[in-house]
Amino acid sequence: MTYCVGLMVDSGLVFMSDTRTNAGIDNVSTVRKMKTWDVPGERFLCLLSAGNLATTQATVSLLDERMVAPSERQPSILSQPSMFQTAKLIGETVKEVISGNAQGGQIAESVFSATFIFGGQIKGGRPRLFMIYPEGNFIEAGADNPFFQIGEHKYGRPIIVRTYDPQMSLEDCAKLLIVSFDSTLKSNLSVGLPIDMQFYETDSLAKGYRRRFDQKDEYYTTISEGWSNALRSAFDALPAFER
Amino acid sequence: MTYCVGLMVDSGLVFMSDTRTNAGIDNVSTVRKMKTWDVPGERFLCLLSAGNLATTQATVSLLDERMVAPSERQPSILSQPSMFQTAKLIGETVKEVISGNAQGGQIAESVFSATFIFGGQIKGGRPRLFMIYPEGNFIEAGADNPFFQIGEHKYGRPIIVRTYDPQMSLEDCAKLLIVSFDSTLKSNLSVGLPIDMQFYETDSLAKGYRRRFDQKDEYYTTISEGWSNALRSAFDALPAFER
Numbered sequence: 505m506t507y508c509v510g511l512m513v514d515s516g517l518v519f520m521s522d523t524r525t526n527a528g529i530d531n532v533s534t535v536r537k538m539k540t541w542d543v544p545g546e547r548f549l550c551l552l553s554a555g556n557l558a559t560t561q562a563t564v565s566l567l568d569e570r571m572v573a574p575s576e577r578q579p580s581i582l583s584q585p586s587m588f589q590t591a592k593l594i595g596e597t598v599k600e601v602i603s604g605n606a607q608g609g610q611i612a613e614s615v616f617s618a619t620f621i622f623g624g625q626i627k628g629g630r631p632r633l634f635m636i637y638p639e640g641n642f643i644e645a646g647a648d649n650p651f652f653q654i655g656e657h658k659y660g661r662p663i664i665v666r667t668y669d670p671q672m673s674l675e676d677c678a679k680l681l682i683v684s685f686d687s688t689l690k691s692n693l694s695v696g697l698p699i700d701m702q703f704y705e706t707d708s709l710a711k712g713y714r715r716r717f718d719q720k721d722e723y724y725t726t727i728s729e730g731w732s733n734a735l736r737s738a739f740d741a742l743p744a745f746e747r
Numbered sequence: 748m749t750y751c752v753g754l755m756v757d758s759g760l761v762f763m764s765d766t767r768t769n770a771g772i773d774n775v776s777t778v779r780k781m782k783t784w785d786v787p788g789e790r791f792l793c794l795l796s797a798g799n800l801a802t803t804q805a806t807v808s809l810l811d812e813r814m815v816a817p818s819e820r821q822p823s824i825l826s827q828p829s830m831f832q833t834a835k836l837i838g839e840t841v842k843e844v845i846s847g848n849a850q851g852g853q854i855a856e857s858v859f860s861a862t863f864i865f866g867g868q869i870k871g872g873r874p875r876l877f878m879i880y881p882e883g884n885f886i887e888a889g890a891d892n893p894f895f896q897i898g899e900h901k902y903g904r905p906i907i908v909r910t911y912d913p914q915m916s917l918e919d920c921a922k923l924l925i926v927s928f929d930s931t932l933k934s935n936l937s938v939g940l941p942i943d944m945q946f947y948e949t950d951s952l953a954k955g956y957r958r959r960f961d962q963k964d965e966y967y968t969t970i971s972e973g974w975s976n977a978l979r980s981a982f983d984a985l986p987a988f989e990r
Contacts, residue, residue: 658901
């Protein structure tokens with residue numbers, strides 16, 4: 505399993521992803537599920553992935569290779585005119601990887617399934633955030649659905665739904681997502697530390713602040729421990745039930 | 748879907764269940780998923796059910812009919828010597844219903860699947876709480892796992908994990924479960940109001956306080972609206988993230 509979130513606020517985008525990957529409960533590894541590309545002053549792109557690791561890595565590699573190998577330069581992830589076209593390219597690449605594996609191999613396509621959160625900004629456009637499905641199609645975030653989650657999304661959803669505000673600072677988004685991730689980590693062993701976080705500030709057209717939170721991270725442990733007490737106080741503050 | 752919780756504290760047991768049942772998103776009804784039996788001074792039993800409605804209703808009907816029809820009186824739910832034996836009887840009944848439907852009918856047994864939370868107390872024993880699987884086997888709650896959830900359990904789990912305390916009053920359990928149910932209702936359309944709640948007080952050997960919370964229930968709406976604010980204050984009280 506996996507847990508990734510992409511969150512859109514007025515001041516920018518915040519991406520967070522865990523790093524646990526497993527093939528069975530007794531075969532656990534750590535892998536970065538966040539990939540960024542940037543051309544300062546022109547564009548910033550961030551891609552989070554959940555699902556079959558071979559599919560997500562092949563997709564990222566294809567997007568990368570097409571960028572660097574001159575002969576295959578045509579559908580380059582850095583040469584698309586808009587975020588929409590870039591999302592479309594990623595969708596087509598995922599679809600290609602999945603159908604390539606499915607042909608002549610295992611029949612069940614679901615085994616190779618992968619879902620992505622993709623966001624960023626290209627000069628001339630506004631920051632945009634998408635969720636890309638294994639079928640290659642995608643949906644976009646807006647005022648009514650300002651965030652996407654992929655992977656084990658249920659445990660960490662209520663806190664985002666109740667606390668999200670489009671005027672939050674990126675720092676508050678970081679705090680919110682850490683609470684959401686911590687709730688998920690406490691409930692599902694297949695989501696694990698370290699956690700990668702990436703900020704993108706609206707109109708900066710550059711890679712923003714990035715941080716990895718691991719087991720020893722002081723802020724992470726403060727939030728993780730503090731949240732139980734804070735929640736307990738919030739609970740105590742609610743009116744008592746009377747028969 | 749469904750959401751039911753059985754919670755064990757020192758002072759007793761609290762059961763809560765939603766009432767939404769659906770066959771497809773366009774075929775929604777309300778049904779009570781909580782069934783109680785009691786013989787004052789001797790025993791109190793409560794059964795919560797999730798899964799195929801035909802299976803859960805047939806199971807409850809069989810347990811009931813065997814109780815009232817003299818010729819089939821043998822395995823009566825009210826004549827078992829212990830909670831363990833009663834859980835075993837329920838497990839056998841579920842298994843019988845599922846295999847009865849599966850024979851000569853549809854092959855996929857999972858379609859008829861159902862899971863139960865069962866708790867109560869019989870004179871001479873302590874209060875006990877079980878989760879009964881469609882296979883007929885079951886597990887029991889203890890100090891390390893003092894509650895069971897069935898159905899859509901993920902959204903409402905973190906708040907129980909972080910707030911549960913064995914010394915809570917039954918009233919505090921009610922408040923906690925309403926928060927947990929409200930988080931679930933806000934996230935999954937297939938879990939819905941009204942909500943049924945049943946208290947059992949340790950060693951009372953009688954049916955305790957019971958309440959149904961519907962859309963207009965004042966306490967439910969107070970908690971539902973108050974929790975967003977309380978959560979927001981708790982969140983604000985956590986130390987801010989700094990780059």
